[in-house]
Amino acid sequence: MSPTSAPSNEPGPGTAAQGATTAPAPPGRTGRGPRGSRRPLARFLARRVAVALLLAVAITLVTFVLTNLVPGDPVSANLGQQALGDPAIVAQWRADHGLDRPLPEQYLLHLEGLLHGDLGMSQQSHRPVRDDLAEFVPATLELAGTAILISLVLGVAFGVIAALRRDRLSDHVLRIASLIGISVPTFWLALVAFYVFFFRLQITPGSGRIDPGMSPPPQVTGLYTVDSALSGQWDVFASAVGHLLAPALVLALYTIGLLTRFTRSAVLEVLGQDYVRAARAKGLPGRVVLFRYVLRPALVPIITVAGLAFGSLLSGTVLVEAVFAWPGVGQYAYKSATTLDLPAVMGVGLVVGLVYLVINLVVDVLYGVVDPRVRVS
Amino acid sequence: MKRPGVLDPERRAEIRPRRVRLPEAWRRPLAVAGGVIALVWIVIAVAAPLLAPHDPLAQDLPRLAPPGAGHWFGTDQLGRDILSRVMYGARVSIPLTLLLVALSVLIGGLLGAAAGYFGRWVGETIMRVADLVFAFPTVILAMVVAAALGASLANAVLAVLVVAWPSYARVTRGLVLGVREREFVLSGRLLGFSAWRSLRVDVLPNVTGPIMVLATLDIGTALLLLSGLSFLGLGAKPPSPEWGAMVASGVEVFDSWWVATFPGLAILTVVLAFNFLGDSLRDALDPRTARAIKERAL
Numbered sequence: 224m225s226p227t228s229a230p231s232n233e234p235g236p237g238t239a240a241q242g243a244t245t246a247p248a249p250p251g252r253t254g255r256g257p258r259g260s261r262r263p264l265a266r267f268l269a270r271r272v273a274v275a276l277l278l279a280v281a282i283t284l285v286t287f288v289l290t291n292l293v294p295g296d297p298v299s300a301n302l303g304q305q306a307l308g309d310p311a312i313v314a315q316w317r318a319d320h321g322l323d324r325p326l327p328e329q330y331l332l333h334l335e336g337l338l339h340g341d342l343g344m345s346q347q348s349h350r351p352v353r354d355d356l357a358e359f360v361p362a363t364l365e366l367a368g369t370a371i372l373i374s375l376v377l378g379v380a381f382g383v384i385a386a387l388r389r390d391r392l393s394d395h396v397l398r399i400a401s402l403i404g405i406s407v408p409t410f411w412l413a414l415v416a417f418y419v420f421f422f423r424l425q426i427t428p429g430s431g432r433i434d435p436g437m438s439p440p441p442q443v444t445g446l447y448t449v450d451s452a453l454s455g456q457w458d459v460f461a462s463a464v465g466h467l468l469a470p471a472l473v474l475a476l477y478t479i480g481l482l483t484r485f486t487r488s489a490v491l492e493v494l495g496q497d498y499v500r501a502a503r504a505k506g507l508p509g510r511v512v513l514f515r516y517v518l519r520p521a522l523v524p525i526i527t528v529a530g531l532a533f534g535s536l537l538s539g540t541v542l543v544e545a546v547f548a549w550p551g552v553g554q555y556a557y558k559s560a561t562t563l564d565l566p567a568v569m570g571v572g573l574v575v576g577l578v579y580l581v582i583n584l585v586v587d588v589l590y591g592v593v594d595p596r597v598r599v600s
Numbered sequence: 601m602k603r604p605g606v607l608d609p610e611r612r613a614e615i616r617p618r619r620v621r622l623p624e625a626w627r628r629p630l631a632v633a634g635g636v637i638a639l640v641w642i643v644i645a646v647a648a649p650l651l652a653p654h655d656p657l658a659q660d661l662p663r664l665a666p667p668g669a670g671h672w673f674g675t676d677q678l679g680r681d682i683l684s685r686v687m688y689g690a691r692v693s694i695p696l697t698l699l700l701v702a703l704s705v706l707i708g709g710l711l712g713a714a715a716g717y718f719g720r721w722v723g724e725t726i727m728r729v730a731d732l733v734f735a736f737p738t739v740i741l742a743m744v745v746a747a748a749l750g751a752s753l754a755n756a757v758l759a760v761l762v763v764a765w766p767s768y769a770r771v772t773r774g775l776v777l778g779v780r781e782r783e784f785v786l787s788g789r790l791l792g793f794s795a796w797r798s799l800r801v802d803v804l805p806n807v808t809g810p811i812m813v814l815a816t817l818d819i820g821t822a823l824l825l826l827s828g829l830s831f832l833g834l835g836a837k838p839p840s841p842e843w844g845a846m847v848a849s850g851v852e853v854f855d856s857w858w859v860a861t862f863p864g865l866a867i868l869t870v871v872l873a874f875n876f877l878g879d880s881l882r883d884a885l886d887p888r889t890a891r892a893i894k895e896r897a898l
Contacts, residue, residue, distance in 0.1 A: 278731065278732075278735055281728075281732055281735070282732070282735055282736075285732055285735075285736075289744055289745065289748065398630075398879075399630070402630075402872065402875050402876060402879060403868075403872060405820070405875060406820055406824075406868055406871040406872040406875050407868055407871075408824055408827060408828065408831075408844075408847070408864055408867045408868060408871070409824075409828070410828055410831045410844075410847060410848075411847050411860065411863075411864030411867065411868070412864075414847065414850065414851060414860050414864070415860075415861070415864070418854065418857055422854065422855070484879075534737045534738070535737070535738070537737040537739075537740065538737040538738050538739035538740060539739070541739045541740065541743065541828075541832070542739065542828055542831065542832070545831075545832065546851070556740055556743065556744075557743065557832055560743050560744050560746075560747035560748075560834075561747055561751070561832075561833065561834070563747065563748070568744055568747075571740070572736065572740065572741075572744060575736065575737060575740050576735050576736050579735060579736065579737060580735060583735075
């Protein structure tokens with residue numbers, strides 16, 4: 224069994240990556256003339272980008288269908304009792320929002336708007352959804368990005384340690400710790416962390432992105448840590464980092480557990496290979512064997528899981544943001560979903576779907592970079 | 601730090617077999633612990649009316665009383681006994697979660713098997729739909745579905761189902777693809793097995809192991825997602841003793857820590873139990889894990 228098929232047995236790795244890795248392609252099907260073998264990496268990338276574009280269109284369709292073919296009625300969710308009693312107002316409102324057109328036409332209108340960067344007006348905030356998202360997306364990216372960095376560093380390190388010290392005490396401790404990590408309800412942990420570290424011990428700042436009374440740094444990237452550093456406002460920077468730490472750690476716990484487990488099994492699998500034994504046998508120092516011979520092939524499944532982990536981080540932000548009053552996409556999504564604010568829901572679905580798509584594309588590309596076999600399959 | 605041989609598990613096993621190494625049985629306790637915790641919860645769920653000291657809905661105790669005699673887990677802001685509510689909560693969450701996972705296995709498994717076995721456009725269509733579900737983070741998609749259907753526990757279950765089946769479809773398809781071309785399956789077809797019989801007799805037994813592992817681990821994930829939706833107010837309705845909703849009610853009375861703590865611990869222990877079980881099961885069944893590697897070497 225070729226190791227390329229390994230990721231297919233893990234629960235739900237990144238989307239398009241699957242096509243490239245499930246089955247080792249039969250030799251007869253790869254030979255598409257001499258042109259195919261000339262620039263395998265470029266061709267591989269082009270194919271991946273094409274698939275991603277198709278998926279992007281499909282995502283717009285899904286968000287549209289999801290928000291339109293559902294029983295919830297946006298009219299009753301948005302108009303008051305009195306207005307609902309007046310058919311003229313209802314009809315006017317439906318016409319204003321294009322709801323009186325047939326669905327395919329609504330979809331085309333929606334697509335046309337998207338191409339112009341128009342995501343519609345939020346029925347809740349009465350602002351363009353684009354502006355709402357521009358405000359909330361960076362907050363979530365900052366949180367999720369910090370969390371994924373923490374998880375990658377700690378998760379891979381713990382996984383390698385567990386694999387190298389297999390069946391020893393540290394391995395067992397890490398195993399139990401990582402299982403606890405993936406078992407803790409994120410929303411509950413957020414609450415506990417908030418209570419213990421802010422309310423009781425007062426070693427972390429409270430909710431929000433910076434201390435109350437501080438004004439946010441001039442917007443460049445929308446990430447408070449980066450923006451404040453760029454403008455040299457170090458007090459704001461310190462506050463932003465302080466506020467980021469607790470929710471990011473809470474968010475990261477699950478992915479640390481996940482990455483530890485997968486890194487461990489990936490490294491163990493490589494450790495059992497003959498070429499690792501050969502490398503050891505010819506007297507290479509342990510460090511060289513670890514980094515050059517073990518970690519690199521082990522990276523393929525780790526990258527898969529990291530992409531997957533980022534998805535679960537985006538999920539987790541919804542719950543963590545609710546507790547830490549973090550003004551991000553999660554809170555926005557929740558508010559618009561519960562009030563049936565369709566344009567906002569579509570906008571969130573679209574943006575989050577696209578972010579996720581880009582992550583999966585990056586994962587695919589990294590596959591191709593790390594494992595040359597993927598490029599030609 | 602010099603540790604020659606530490607990189608090679610086989611060599612280490614030969615040279616110093618029992619130095620710091622824990623006995624083989626040490627791995628089992630995780631499965632045993634998981635089984636015992638799960639069993640305890642199932643007993644609680646079944647016997648909650650007998651075990652619970654109070655009526656979970658009765659509002660007749662002092663409000664927000666800290667844990668103490670008479671009410672070990674304290675009382676909530678409406679004067680209800682939290683211990684009783686946590687116990688009754690097992691009747692809500694555990695059966696629903698098990699049902700949810702069983703349905704996902706069934707739906708995802710059937711679709712995945714069809715996709716892997718028949719291939720072509722059937723398979724392509726199914727897998728592209730699965731891809732689309734994977735294109736969204738689970739909570740966001742489940743949240744949108746649950747909100748669109750209307751906030752209720754049944755709709756929350758449905759929403760989790762929507763996001764849960766594709767992983768089974770994908771794994772089953774991968775496994776079936778791997779088995780489909782093997783000699784024993786082909787010879788079955790040559791002997792005149794129908795597609796259905798071939799799937800049932802030759803393919804199915806070879807894919808159940810990994811699916812079982814995934815399902816066991818997924819029980820925890822499903823419970824986390826379901827209670828997360830309830831926490832957001834998209835699942836169980838207020839008086840119902842659902843754990844996620846109970847944690848949410850603890851947010852309102854922040855300094856009464858016990859209101860949110862105990863239902864959260866209930867979720868944690870149930871999820872942990874099934875993760876312990878699933879992880880041990882994976883070790884026992886997965887040919888790529890450490891144990892299998894070691895056995896092959898011996």
